[in-house]
Amino acid sequence: AQSVAQPEDQVNVAEGNPLTVKCTYSVSGNPYLFWYVQYPNRGLQFLLKYITGDNLVKGSYGFEAEFNKSQTSFHLKKPSALVSDSALYFCAVRDITEGGANNLFFGTGTRLTVIP
Amino acid sequence: DAGVTQSPTHLIKTRGQQVTLRCSPKSGHDTVSWYQQALGQGPQFIFQYYEEEERQRGNFPDRFSGHQFPNYSSELNVNALLLGDSALYLCASSLGVGPQHFGDGTRLSIL
Numbered sequence: 426a427q428s429v430a431q432p433e434d435q436v437n438v439a440e441g442n443p444l445t446v447k448c449t450y451s452v453s454g455n456p457y458l459f460w461y462v463q464y465p466n467r468g469l470q471f472l473l474k475y476i477t478g479d480n481l482v483k484g485s486y487g488f489e490a491e492f493n494k495s496q497t498s499f500h501l502k503k504p505s506a507l508v509s510d511s512a513l514y515f516c517a518v519r520d521i522t523e524g525g526a527n528n529l530f531f532g533t534g535t536r537l538t539v540i541p
Numbered sequence: 542d543a544g545v546t547q548s549p550t551h552l553i554k555t556r557g558q559q560v561t562l563r564c565s566p567k568s569g570h571d572t573v574s575w576y577q578q579a580l581g582q583g584p585q586f587i588f589q590y591y592e593e594e595e596r597q598r599g600n601f602p603d604r605f606s607g608h609q610f611p612n613y614s615s616e617l618n619v620n621a622l623l624l625g626d627s628a629l630y631l632c633a634s635s636l637g638v639g640p641q642h643f644g645d646g647t648r649l650s651i652l
């Protein structure tokens with residue numbers, strides 16, 4: 426079975442400071458990992474994904490994520506936070522069981538607040 | 542290029558009623574997935590449709606059913622509504638097993 430955990434319900438960071446949103450995963454094989462962002466009353470917007478290759482993945486809006494196999498983590502990072510980054514962030518893992526579809530298993534989300 | 546569109550935006554129903562939610566996938570996409578997002582929770586997978594058939598199903602009762610049409614659009618039907626069915630229902634589309642793109646959802650409230 427696949428699952429992800431987001432240990433922090435809330436992350437606060439000052440504008441201009443680096444931000445990190447944490448995610449750990451559990452899969453039986455190789456993980457396909459994703460980050461999505463959700464703004465109020467909106468659906469989820471895709472930020473980035475890790476399938477294979479470089480452990481540092483670059484995505485939309487200046488976000489990046491670091492895949493660490495030994496720590497089973499996939500933390501989301503940004504060098505300099507903007508007030509407009511304030512939103513709900515979800516980490517997700519894809520079901521890659523044989524014959525499986527590409528449905529996603531989501532964490533419970535982390536609310537990021539960037540303080541001006 | 543239109544993204545994933547869902548209708549209606551909001552819906553209010555009472556217990557025991559039935560509801561149908563609709564989704565049009567992003568242009569070029571052939572696979573539609575449905576998710577339920579309860580307040581304060583992450584989305585949970587309901588089922589996925591590909592080639593007009595249910596390809597995979599999450600841990601949801603048979604009250605939840607769906608359909609995919611030849612133009613790849615999809616419907617989610619929920620029968621015998623319960624208070625616990627109140628949630629944001631998200632549709633996501635993809636081309637095969639590529640990255641999923643989400644619509645803005647339908648907010649369903651059960652009274």
